[in-house]
Amino acid sequence: MRRGSIIFQLAVRNIRLNLLRSLLAALGIVIGVIAIAAMGMMGANMTLMVKDQMSEMGNVLTVTHDAGTDGGGGPGGGPPGMSRASNDDEDDSYITESQFRAIRSAVGSNGTVYTVHSTNDRFSAGTRDGRATVYGLDPDVIPRILNLSDGAYPKGESGALVGASLAERFNLTLGSRLSLGDEDEGTHTIRVVGIVEERGMSFDLSTDMAVILPEKAYTSFYGNEEQYNQVNVILRDIDSADATSTSITERLNAKKRQVRVSDASRMLESITSTIGTMTTFVMAIAGISLLVAAVSIFNVMMMSVTERVREIGIMRSLGTQKTEILKMFLYESAVLGVTGSLIGAAGSFGIGYLVVVSLLGSADHFFEPQSLVYLPLAMLVGTAICILSGLYPSWRAAKLDPIEALRAE
Amino acid sequence: MSPAPIIELEEVTRIYPLPAGDVVALDHVSLSIEEGEFVAIMGPSGSGKTTLLNQIGCLDVPTSGRLRIAGREVGQMTDHELTELRLRKIGYIFQRFNLIPLLTAYENVEYPYLMMHRQNDATGWVAGLLASLGIDEALSAHRPAELSGGQQQRVAIARALVNDPSILICDEPTGNLDSRTGTQIMEILSDLNRRGRTIVIVTHDQTVAEYADRVITIRDGRPS
Numbered sequence: 131m132r133r134g135s136i137i138f139q140l141a142v143r144n145i146r147l148n149l150l151r152s153l154l155a156a157l158g159i160v161i162g163v164i165a166i167a168a169m170g171m172m173g174a175n176m177t178l179m180v181k182d183q184m185s186e187m188g189n190v191l192t193v194t195h196d197a198g199t200d201g202g203g204g205p206g207g208g209p210p211g212m213s214r215a216s217n218d219d220e221d222d223s224y225i226t227e228s229q230f231r232a233i234r235s236a237v238g239s240n241g242t243v244y245t246v247h248s249t250n251d252r253f254s255a256g257t258r259d260g261r262a263t264v265y266g267l268d269p270d271v272i273p274r275i276l277n278l279s280d281g282a283y284p285k286g287e288s289g290a291l292v293g294a295s296l297a298e299r300f301n302l303t304l305g306s307r308l309s310l311g312d313e314d315e316g317t318h319t320i321r322v323v324g325i326v327e328e329r330g331m332s333f334d335l336s337t338d339m340a341v342i343l344p345e346k347a348y349t350s351f352y353g354n355e356e357q358y359n360q361v362n363v364i365l366r367d368i369d370s371a372d373a374t375s376t377s378i379t380e381r382l383n384a385k386k387r388q389v390r391v392s393d394a395s396r397m398l399e400s401i402t403s404t405i406g407t408m409t410t411f412v413m414a415i416a417g418i419s420l421l422v423a424a425v426s427i428f429n430v431m432m433m434s435v436t437e438r439v440r441e442i443g444i445m446r447s448l449g450t451q452k453t454e455i456l457k458m459f460l461y462e463s464a465v466l467g468v469t470g471s472l473i474g475a476a477g478s479f480g481i482g483y484l485v486v487v488s489l490l491g492s493a494d495h496f497f498e499p500q501s502l503v504y505l506p507l508a509m510l511v512g513t514a515i516c517i518l519s520g521l522y523p524s525w526r527a528a529k530l531d532p533i534e535a536l537r538a539e
Numbered sequence: 540m541s542p543a544p545i546i547e548l549e550e551v552t553r554i555y556p557l558p559a560g561d562v563v564a565l566d567h568v569s570l571s572i573e574e575g576e577f578v579a580i581m582g583p584s585g586s587g588k589t590t591l592l593n594q595i596g597c598l599d600v601p602t603s604g605r606l607r608i609a610g611r612e613v614g615q616m617t618d619h620e621l622t623e624l625r626l627r628k629i630g631y632i633f634q635r636f637n638l639i640p641l642l643t644a645y646e647n648v649e650y651p652y653l654m655m656h657r658q659n660d661a662t663g664w665v666a667g668l669l670a671s672l673g674i675d676e677a678l679s680a681h682r683p684a685e686l687s688g689g690q691q692q693r694v695a696i697a698r699a700l701v702n703d704p705s706i707l708i709c710d711e712p713t714g715n716l717d718s719r720t721g722t723q724i725m726e727i728l729s730d731l732n733r734r735g736r737t738i739v740i741v742t743h744d745q746t747v748a749e750y751a752d753r754v755i756t757i758r759d760g761r762p763s
Contacts, residue, residue, distance in 0.1 A: 133657045136642075136650060143641040444637045447598055448651045448698070449626025451619060532598050536637070 137454050141461035144434060155430040156470035158423025163474025163512040165416035168482040170504030171496070173409025175486045177402050178495035183330040189241075189394075190334040191363040191375055193233055195225050196383075196390040224357035229388060233361050236381040240374045241365040244271040245358040246335065247348045253341065254309045254317075255300045262296055263340040264310060266348025275364070276337060280304060281324030284344050289323030291342040297325045299339075308341065310351065318351040333394040334362045371395055420512065423470075424519040431463055431523035442527055443535025456528040463520025464513065471512035475505045543610070544571035545705060545737050546595055551604035553590050553760075564590040566760035567604065572739060574705070577732040579751035580741045587760040588741045589710065595739055596708040597625050609705055626655050630699030632728075634711035636691040638683035638698070644690075645669065645679035648697045655702050668697045672727065689720035696727060707731065709740040713747055725750050 145152045225233075225245075234243045247266030252259065267275075273283050276291065281304045284290060292302050302308070302322050309317040326337045349355040363378075365371055375391045382388045435442075442455055482504075487493045495501055553565040564587045572578050572595075582588050593599040594606055597613055600621070606613045609628050613621065631637075638647045649665045660666075669679050672693040683691055692712065699707055709728065713721030721744075729750050732738050740751065748754050756763050 132659070133653045136646070136653050140639070140641055147641065440637075441639055441641075444639060445650075446622070447596070447625065447631050447637075449622055449654050449702075451622050454654075533593055536598075536633075 133454075134457070137458045138461050141458050142465060144438070144462060145465055148430075148434070151430055151433070152466055155423075155426045156466045156473070158426045159420070159467060159470025159512045159516060160474040160477060162417070162420030162423045162515075163471050163508045164477045164481050165419045166413055166511060167475065167478030167504045167508035168485045169412045169416045170409060170507065171478070171482040171501045172485050172489060173405060173412065174498075174501040174504060175490055175493070175495045176409075177405045178498060178500060179490060179492065180401055180405065181398065182495070189365040189368045189371070191241075191365065191371060191378070191394070192334055192392045193225065193361040193363065193378060193389050194359070194392070195223055195229075196387050224354065224359065225361050225389065226358075227356035229382060230358060230361055232381055233363070233378055233389070236377045237363050237374055238377075240367070240370050240377075241363045242271075242274070243361060243363050244268055244275070245345075246360040246362055247345065247352070247354060248359045249352055251310050252312050255302060255306060258300055260296075260300060262293075263336065264348070264352075265335060265337070265340055265342045266345045266352070267342060269344040272342065272344075275335070275362075276329075276342070277327040278324045279327045281322070284323050284347075287344055287347040287350070288321065289344075290320040290347070291324045291326050291337075292322050293326050293338040293340045293342075294328040295338040296340065297322070310341065318347075320347070333392075333397060368395065417511075420515050423512075424515045427463060427466060427516050427519040428523065430466070431459060431520045432526075434462060435459060435523045435527045438527070439530060439535050439538040442530050443532050443538065446530070446532035447536060452528040455530075456524045459524035459527050460517060460520050463516050463524070466520075467513035467516025470516065471509035474512055475509045478505055478508060543574065544607075545574040545576075545609055546570075546572040546739070547605075547607040548594070548601075549605040551594060551601040551606055553587075553594065553599065554602045563760055565594065565601070568760070568762060569604075570755060570762060572737065574737055575732070575735050577729070577738045577750065577752045578740070579748040579754045580739065580757060581743070581748055581754055582757035586757045588757050590760075591757060592708055592710055592739065592741050595706070596629055596631060597621050626651060627702060628705050630702070630704040630707045632692070632695050632699050632707065632709040632712045634714040636683065636688070636695045636715070638691055638694060640683055643680050643682055644674060644686060644694045647683065647694055648679075648701050651698060652701045665697075665701060668700060669694070672697050688716050689723065692716060692720070692724050693727075696724070700731070705737060707736055707738045709738065711742055711744075712740065713742070713744065721747070 230243070230245055237243050245268065249264050250261060251264050252261055254260075269284060269286070272291070278291070279294060281291075290308065292308070296302065302325075304322055304324070306322045307319055308322065309319050311317045320341070320343065326342065329335075329337055363374060365374060371393050375393055378389065378391050445455065483493060483496055486496055548568050548570050551565055551568045552563065555562045555564055568591065580588050580591060590599070594601060595608070597608060600606070600614050600616070604614075608624065611624065613624070616624065638644070639650065642650060645665065648669055649660060652660050652665060666676065666679065669675075674690060674693055674697065678686065678690060683694070686694065692715075707728070712728070713724055716724060725747060728738055728740070740747065742748055
């Protein structure tokens with residue numbers, strides 16, 4: 131045994147002597163660690179799920195018409211709407227064919243550029259009516275951007291694709307007929323030839339509740355030939371997002387602001403940052419339980435010091451330095467903290483898993499480092515709080531006058 | 540030439556400031572104790588015996604005056620230096636034994652050894668010391684609460700001796716013992732003194748004082 135070791139032994143033996151009291155104090159830390167770790171893991175899992183769902187479109191830029199301020203000004207170019215008049219003589223909600231060509235040339239070999247027609251329209255399927263987003267896409271592009279769960283890609287102008295959720299909700303199967311539009315303004319009947327796989331939240335195209343028509347079928351019914359709602363760019367390399375975006379804006383917005391380029395990775399950043407803020411907030415609330423635990427540890431440590439005043443006096447008279455006394459009580463609070471945190475971490479593993487599964491419905495990302503990192507993190511916080519709670523009692527013990535301490539009953 | 544004093548007090552005063560007024564516990568005390576002496580301090584309750592013992596034992600420092608222990612001036616020492624001096628030069632034997640309840644008898648004796656040497660005793664010195672005082676290996680493994688008063692005081696003596704101190708400070712060492720055990724303890728202390736250890740003992744008991752070479756009687760904070 132060494133000097134530090136006997137001081138540590140004294141701390142451990144005192145905990146054993148007051149086992150129930152010590153366990154109850156450590157229980158607070160257990161609960162606090164579980165609360166913090168479980169909340170942290172939930173936030174991490176949520177972020178990972180969103181990233182997962184959005185990663186497929188991480189390499190997409192969308193270009194839409196910008197009916198806002200005059201171009202060339204950049205930031206601070208005047209409030210929106212002030213320069214509306216200048217755009218009035220144009221089709222101000224569409225991207226024109228010439229703009230599309232300019233975008234394609236700006237992108238060059240950095241990616242594939244395709245146009246998107248879209249509208250929101252009524253439809254009827256059998257006896258049921260509803261509303262859906264209707265997309266018009268180049269039939270050559272469709273197979274490159276959408277995966278089918280059933281059926282085939284439309285050929286020519288005849289068929290249409292429907293999103294998975296739409297098909298499920300309206301019992302649409304291959305061969306089902308849909309009438310787009312309403313009877314007053316004319317309808318257009320199409321046949322379902324394929325069901326698009328579920329894509330979840332999406333940035334470029336939201337197809338789950340949509341009807342996808344070949345471009346010619348779309349324009350023959352809705353018009354707007356060579357006028358596009360949106361132009362999407364699928365980048366070859368996600369790292370070229372900034373450069374491509376700049377190239378498009380430089381080409382089109384140099385004289386007058388015509389288009390707005392949105393970057394999916396920026397949106398992802400903003401969503402994950404929001405989830406991060408929420409997680410921090412929820413963890414802070416969970417941290418209150420650790421604060422309560424800290425008070426409990428403080429109380430136990432103060433009791434421990436009061437009960438052992440005489441022992442402290444003996445130790446001091448035998449030549450024990452103040453720092454050793456300080457260490458003895460800090461060891462005691464650290465042992466409580468480490469024990470509580472270890473049990474808490476084990477509990478967090480189980481409870482965190484249950485929380486993630488029950489709130490998010492999936493534990494696909496539970497075992498990833500970004501999620502599991504909250505276990506050691508919460509342990510660290512739990513132990514640190516315990517040691518901090520023990521600081522004042524330990525300091526009080528260390529500064530006791532040996533004569534006074536020896537006189538204690 | 541007489542031996543050098545190991546304990547030297549020059550005009551030592553100890554005043555305890557209290558709200559009701561200062562209490563002068565030691566009033567300009569000058570005395571010296573030579574190496575190897577066996578000195579008993581006697582006096583009525585509240586006379587300042589224990590205050591004097593605390594000064595000699597380096598648990599406290601004088602308010603004024605000079606106190607030298609083993610040639611070193613105590614008054615100006617830091618708490619760290621005083622603690623180090625207690626560890627190396629002074630052994631304590633208390634009336635209430637004052638063993639650490641969480642440690643076994645053996646560990647209690649080993650404790651100051653660990654504090655000084657920073658590692659455990661591999662030479663068998665601690666066990667030998669305990670055995671010489673009649674505490675065998677089986678008893679050494681017991682906690683203080685499981686030992687009799689006499690056994691506890693023997694362990695306390697072993698603990699006081701473990702770092703081979705120059706001075707043994709004893710505060711009523713037989714006060715909590717029956718007369719037979721008390722006599723045994725005094726015989727042990729007397730034997731230690733014969734082997735050159737300086738012993739300062741505070742007692743009310745005249746029979747204990749008879750073991751001493753010299754008796755200092757304190758009254759109202761002054762030797763009389």
